[in-house]
Amino acid sequence: MQLLFVYNANAGRANAVLDSMHKILSPSTYDCKLCELTFGAFTERNIWKEFRKNSNVNMRFLHKDEFKKEFRSKWLPKYNFPVVLIQNENKLELFITSEEFEALHSPQVLIKLIQDRLPLY
Template sequence: MKKLIFVYNGDSGLINGVMHYLHKRISPDTYPCQLCGIIYDGTSLNKDWLVFIKSLGIPTEFLHRDEYQRQYGKSALLWPAVLLHEGQQFKAVVLSADDFANITSLDILKQRLVEFLNREFPTLNRA
């Protein structure tokens, strides 16, 4: 089954999480994970984002870069990124780190994902 994997440009763990949170609050312009900056409201996921993700009609997974490496192996990709996988197999980059440099809002992120899904899965049943 195909799924979208969202990979954060940060490592997992409590200490890393606290450091990410503080960095986003103190110096958001230098925070290295545009994905986190867009989809999180402080410490929790944006409610509009959660509704949107559930409406996509395709499974999703959210991983930190170290979790991605443990689960799927090393990658030369830069993070953050959104990937298309089929099972354990990488299929395509949906949104690259370079793309995220131009994604400045939740609305733009949602639009880009819908464009990809409409192109790749024209018959996908979205809620």
């Protein structure tokens, strides 16, 4: 089992710079809640980094363009991003939807949600 985190942002240095500027200049219009919760303007948030490093859950992080390229199979449903999926072998299931991300207001709440849901899997 692996948790697959997919950001609502594209990969690459130029995109990272633009995203950082967007977070600083217009945070209310930034559309990647996963990015907002796990990263500050330039670096990973310490509380998230510690959780990620100390967790015994296998986690993988992709940008939406990387996800679409890797998982372009026709059987996959269209996902709204950001999203967290559970990957078991070749099967993907929703774990946290983009709509649920909108209700999260801190990394601590995201971490608690993950911890609360993991025993179910």
